[in-house]
Amino acid sequence: MCGLDDFKLTVGRLSKLRYELQTNKPMYKLTDKHADVELWNQYYDKEKERNGMDPCWFTNAWLYVECFMYRSIKETLALSMFLKDFDPFEEQKRSAFMSSQTPIVTLANHLLHIVSSNEHRDADLLEKDFRHMVELSLWGNKNDLSISGGSENYQKADPLEQLDELQPYILVDQINDMWRHLKSCANRKCGRCRIDIILDNAGFELFGDLCFAEFLLRMGLASEVHLHAKAMPWFVSDTTSQDFWWTLEMLQASNNGELSRLGTRWHQHIKDETFFLKQDDFWTLPHNYAELRAMAPQLYQDLSASDLVVFKGDLNYRKLTGDLQWPHTTPFVDALQGFLPAPLCVLRTLKADLVVGLQEGQDKQAEEKASDWMVSGNFAVVQFYVDRAWEQL
Numbered sequence: 001m002c003g004l005d006d007f008k009l010t011v012g013r014l015s016k017l018r019y020e021l022q023t024n025k026p027m028y029k030l031t032d033k034h035a036d037v038e039l040w041n042q043y044y045d046k047e048k049e050r051n052g053m054d055p056c057w058f059t060n061a062w063l064y065v066e067c068f069m070y071r072s073i074k075e076t077l078a079l080s081m082f083l084k085d086f087d088p089f090e091e092q093k094r095s096a097f098m099s100s101q102t103p104i105v106t107l108a109n110h111l112l113h114i115v116s117s118n119e120h121r122d123a124d125l126l127e128k129d130f131r132h133m134v135e136l137s138l139w140g141n142k143n144d145l146s147i148s149g150g151s152e153n154y155q156k157a158d159p160l161e162q163l164d165e166l167q168p169y170i171l172v173d174q175i176n177d178m179w180r181h182l183k184s185c186a187n188r189k190c191g192r193c194r195i196d197i198i199l200d201n202a203g204f205e206l207f208g209d210l211c212f213a214e215f216l217l218r219m220g221l222a223s224e225v226h227l228h229a230k231a232m233p234w235f236v237s238d239t240t241s242q243d244f245w246w247t248l249e250m251l252q253a254s255n256n257g258e259l260s261r262l263g264t265r266w267h268q269h270i271k272d273e274t275f276f277l278k279q280d281d282f283w284t285l286p287h288n289y290a291e292l293r294a295m296a297p298q299l300y301q302d303l304s305a306s307d308l309v310v311f312k313g314d315l316n317y318r319k320l321t322g323d324l325q326w327p328h329t330t331p332f333v334d335a336l337q338g339f340l341p342a343p344l345c346v347l348r349t350l351k352a353d354l355v356v357g358l359q360e361g362q363d364k365q366a367e368e369k370a371s372d373w374m375v376s377g378n379f380a381v382v383q384f385y386v387d388r389a390w391e392q393l
C-alpha cells in the first residue's frame, strides 16, 4: 500500500471513531499488537458483565471512556503501515514548549541562582526555596492541552511573580509535611534518597518538574530521581519518552546559556544514573491505582523502593482516588483505598469534579469565590501521606 492510501485509510478510521463516540455507539475490543491489549479487553468484559451490555461511549464511567479514546487513537495509528509511531499531539506539545520560552528562562535563572548560592546554610531559607520549587511544579499543571481541547494553553505570566497571589488557591497545603519528611529521610540516609515523579504534561510543566528534581539533588535531599513517562500519546499533552528526549535536546541546543547548561546537565544525569527515565503500560490503562499492585506487581515493587513518589496532575489524582464522588472532607489516605507503595504526595490543579481532604466548609468558601472552582485549574491541592511505619525504617 502506498503512503497516501495508508493515510486515507487511517483518517477514515479516525472519522469512524469520532462518529461512534459522538453517537454513543458501543466501544470495542482492541486488536493491535501492543502488550496491554489483553488487559484492556479484560476490562471491557468486566464492564460488560457488570452492566449486562457492551460498554458505550456516553454511558460508561468517564475515566474509562476517556482513557479508551486515547488508546483507540493509538490503535488506529498502530494498525496503519506508515503512521505506527506517529504522535498526533507532537506539534501542539512542541509549540507549547516553544511559546513558554520566557517563563522557562525565568525559572532556569531562578533555579541556577538558588542552587549556586551559599546561603542555604540558613535552614529557613532552604525551606522557603523548597516551597517555591514545589509551588512552581504544582502550578505548571495549569498548562495542559486536554482541558483546552488541544488549543493553545501555555504559561504566559512570570511564574515566580505569581506564586504569592496564587497561595490562597492552594486548598490543601502539606508542603511543610513533605519538607519534614524529606529532611528526615536525608538525615537518616545521608542524602541517599530516591524520589519518583509520575510525570504529567510536557512543556512548561515538565520543565518545572525537572527543575524541582534538580533542586532536590543539589540541596542533598535526593541522590536519584526516577521520572515516569507515558508509553504512548496520552491526554494530548502528557509526556512520552520521546517528548522527554526532545525537551532535553532543545534545552541543550538553546542559545540561552542557562537552558543549554541545564540540558547538558540533565543528559549527564541520565548517563550517570542520577536521573532514570521509565515508562510502563500501567500508566495508560484505565485502572485505578488501588489496582496497581495486582495489575503491575513489578512496577509496584519498583515504586516501593522510593522515599517519596510525587504524582503530578489531575488525571493521576482521579486514578489515585478511583475518580469517585467522595465527600470532600474524606481523609486523603482513605480515598487511596490501600494504595501505599511508599510515602506519596500529589501536586494537582483541580480540573475534574472530585476532591478530598478539605476542611468542613472549605468547599462552600471556594464555591463562593468561583463557581467553577473544581474544574478551572485555578485551585490546587498539595497532599501528602506517610505511614508511621515508614518513618521508622
Ligand SMILES: O=P(O)(O)OC[C@@]1(O)O[C@H](CO)[C@@H](O)[C@@H]1O
Residues within 6 Å of the ligand: 141, 144, 146, 147, 148, 200, 201, 235, 312, 313, 314, 315, 316, 318, 349, 351, 352
Ligand atoms: O492530568 P492533567 O493534565 O492535569 O489533566 C487532564 C485533564 O485536563 O484531562 C481531563 C479532561 O479531558 C481531566 O481529567 C483533566 O482536566
Ligand SMILES: [Mn+2]
Residues within 6 Å of the ligand: 144, 146, 200, 201, 235, 237, 238, 313, 315
Ligand atoms: Mn495531562
